Amino acid sequence: QKEVEQDPGPLSVPEGAIVSLNCTYSNSAFQYFMWYRQYSRKGPELLMYTYSSGNKEDGRFTAQVDKSSKYISLFIRDSQPSDSATYLCAMSLDSSYKLIFGSGTRLLVRP
């Protein structure tokens, strides 16, 4: 079993839709949770960072962490074609710098 599971997609939605992206994980000791966005032929770009459980909002993006269920989510409101990319979740145990990544979900927002 992988430490972090993520549906590869692709997920295709119309412009303006609310998008929900999710990851599950097996190690209950993970403390730090991140979402990265990766455009084709580019490096991952940090989108959201959350410590422990709870919600965090930044513009159209909301990150949720449910440690009791070992489940994290990224919501994108009013999705735009420019949101079309691969979204990677990542997490770490502590400040040891070792990030464990999901395999990424491809998102396509249709105009």
Add this chain to the structure above:
Amino acid sequence: SAVISQKPSRDICQRGTSLTIQCQVDSQVTMMFWYRQQPGQSLTLIATANQGSEATYESGFVIDKFPISRPNLTFSTLTVSNMSPEDSSIYLCSVEGQPKETQYFGPGTRLLVL
């Protein structure tokens, strides 16, 4: 966030040869990291490079295959040695971010080994 560049951006190499990938950061950083990203798979950490000390390799990666240099606080190289087609992948460098539990990534080097 830090601006990170990598050279080359892509390359096609013959099996048995070696390729050195360069990573340059626009600010001084303590920790630099090298990852491999294979098609359809998650990013896998190869090693952590701390300036002034030997790189720390993850399970499954060895120094003879992936030697790393870290001569100063803004630069690092990763060499992929004695390449085989299985080494075809994207290689990414990253640096510690803000907050420090995060990382900023370079654009990656696409390697194809024939």
